[in-house]
Amino acid sequence: MPTSRIRVTQLGFDAVRREFEVPLEFSGAALREAAQAAPKLPQDDATHIPLVTLDPQGSRDLDQAMHLARHDGGYRVSYAIADVAAFVEPGGALDVETWDRGVTIYCPDLRVPLHPEVICEGAGSLLPGQVRPAVLWQIDLDGSGEVVDVAVRRARVQSTAQLDYPSVQSTVDSGAPHPSLALLPEIGALRLQLAERRHAIELNLPDQEVVPDSSGGWTLAFRAQLPVEIWNAQISLLTGMCAADIMLSAGIGVLRTLPPATQGDVDRLRALAPALDVDWPADTPVGDVLAVLNPNNPKHAAFLDEAGTLLRGAGYTDFDGVPPEQPLHAGVAAAYAHVTAPLRRLVDRFGSEICLAHAAGEPTPGWVRDALARLPKAMAAADRRAAAVERAVVEATEAHVLAGRVGDEFDAVVAETGPEHGTVTLAVPAVRATCDTPDLPLGQAVRVRLTVAEPAERRVRFVRVSDGDQR
Numbered sequence: 318m319p320t321s322r323i324r325v326t327q328l329g330f331d332a333v334r335r336e337f338e339v340p341l342e343f344s345g346a347a348l349r350e351a352a353q354a355a356p357k358l359p360q361d362d363a364t365h366i367p368l369v370t371l372d373p374q375g376s377r378d379l380d381q382a383m384h385l386a387r388h389d390g391g392y393r394v395s396y397a398i399a400d401v402a403a404f405v406e407p408g409g410a411l412d413v414e415t416w417d418r419g420v421t422i423y424c425p426d427l428r429v430p431l432h433p434e435v436i437c438e439g440a441g442s443l444l445p446g447q448v449r450p451a452v453l454w455q456i457d458l459d460g461s462g463e464v465v466d467v468a469v470r471r472a473r474v475q476s477t478a479q480l481d482y483p484s485v486q487s488t489v490d491s492g493a494p495h496p497s498l499a500l501l502p503e504i505g506a507l508r509l510q511l512a513e514r515r516h517a518i519e520l521n522l523p524d525q526e527v528v529p530d531s532s533g534g535w536t537l538a539f540r541a542q543l544p545v546e547i548w549n550a551q552i553s554l555l556t557g558m559c560a561a562d563i564m565l566s567a568g569i570g571v572l573r574t575l576p577p578a579t580q581g582d583v584d585r586l587r588a589l590a591p592a593l594d595v596d597w598p599a600d601t602p603v604g605d606v607l608a609v610l611n612p613n614n615p616k617h618a619a620f621l622d623e624a625g626t627l628l629r630g631a632g633y634t635d636f637d638g639v640p641p642e643q644p645l646h647a648g649v650a651a652a653y654a655h656v657t658a659p660l661r662r663l664v665d666r667f668g669s670e671i672c673l674a675h676a677a678g679e680p681t682p683g684w685v686r687d688a689l690a691r692l693p694k695a696m697a698a699a700d701r702r703a704a705a706v707e708r709a710v711v712e713a714t715e716a717h718v719l720a721g722r723v724g725d726e727f728d729a730v731v732a733e734t735g736p737e738h739g740t741v742t743l744a745v746p747a748v749r750a751t752c753d754t755p756d757l758p759l760g761q762a763v764r765v766r767l768t769v770a771e772p773a774e775r776r777v778r779f780v781r782v783s784d785g786d787q788r
Contacts, residue, residue: 330424330426348435350406351411354440361470368475368476368477369445378430378660379442380659383498390460395453397452397474398659399451400449400450400471400669404436424710425527425528431662443476445478445479448474449474452656453474454467456468458507462504469676477497480498486543489544512551520628522618525538535714537711537748554653564675571693572633572641572646573633574633574644574646586627589623594616603624607621615761616760619759619760654668655668664696670682670685712775713775715750716774722767726782727767730742731759734758740752754780754781765781765782
């Protein structure tokens with residue numbers, strides 16, 4: 318509605334950023350360091366590999382570029398990662414500020430980067446046609462998608478094209494994909510099959526996003542991942558798993574970890590299965606059950622939403638000497654480390670350096686070893702802030718889109734239930750909010766009435782409309 322659009326536009330998202338103390342500006346010293354950074358290109362020349370980037374439309378902070386080829390009865394994955402360490406001086410002003418930020422924060426109206434734009438959208442970004450320093454992973458797979466060999470080194474690379482998810486999906490669907498990505502559906506499918514064998518937990522629920530409307534304001538939408546996004550994620554996961562194996566072999570690293578779900582959490586989820594038409598045979602791992610569900614089925618979507626509790630508690634675990642007792646990420650169902658997004662995530666720069674050093678038979682740089690123990694706390698704080706900003710932005714938009722509609726009724730589906738209140742999801746507008754009605758029927762369609770829409774408080778509430786109370 319026009320009034321909602323105007324209010325959202327006037328509000329902006331500045332208040333959210335102020336509330337969560339998002340650092341919008343870099344210091345003059347950090348900007349000077351970024352502008353003056355002039356790294357030498359690696360001697361190893363890999364510009365002959367026709368790499369391409371694959372990202373959301375309009376992205377400029379391009380961390381990864383890939384090329385996929387058949388090799389020795391299987392596949393070769395060439396995966397170049399932006400070499401951020403080539404631009405950031407350890408202990409310098411820019412390094413200090415990246416620790417304060419931790420991650421790039423994405424808001425609907427702007428992006429708050431981890432690094433100044435001269436690096437993250439310029440000299441450090443794997444933009445097409447530009448020779449760049451990179452951390453180049455070469456991962457050989459057999460015909461089933463299993464890893465048979467891994468090599469990682471510094472090299473100069475050159476992306477040949479900047480591609481985006483919708484256009485690549487279109488070319489795949491038409492049978493004419495870009496040659497560098499022609500094997501992505503095949504390799505992606507094999508890696509997904511291996512994930513199922515590991516009993517990995519994949520939810521693949523639609524994302525709730527704040528998006529521009531046709532009038533220059535903001536609205537909400539639920540967006541399901543395209544198949545090409547899921548396949549692309551498997552390449553990143555593959556690299557992260559290889560990185561974790563290298564770290565464990567080296568006896569030093571920082572892993573992305575998630576403890577296994579408690580038996581109580583699994584039992585609680587199993588108890589919900591019959592009411593939500595979910596078939597869960599005895600002795601079947603939860604990941605196998607989730608893998609065959611349809612998120613477009615409201616009951617299955619509610620079950621997948623509840624399964625999100627199994628993925629809570631992820632963090633970072635550093636070690637230097639003795640590997641951690643629990644090195645696994647339960648969602649991935651393997652050891653895993655973040656190394657593929659250094660332009661946007663602090664920890665990746667350090668993980669890459671550990672892998673490079675071990676692969677070259679060299680000691681881990683002292684500045685990396687000295688930083689390891691600080692990384693889990695810094696990344697936890699950064700992730701909390703990013704998640705809080707993301708949720709607050711969505712809540713602000715929900716309240717503004719619904720402002721002036723208190724008393725209106727909507728069709729909804731129950732996503733969560735409880736003895737005092739639950740959560741309902743509306744399709745139009747794409748809102749997910751609290752419903753102050755106890756014991757809602759999980760996964761069922763209900764009619765709800767809007768009782769609160771307070772933009773200043775970012776608060777939206779509904780109640781269920783009983784059969785005898787509809788108007």
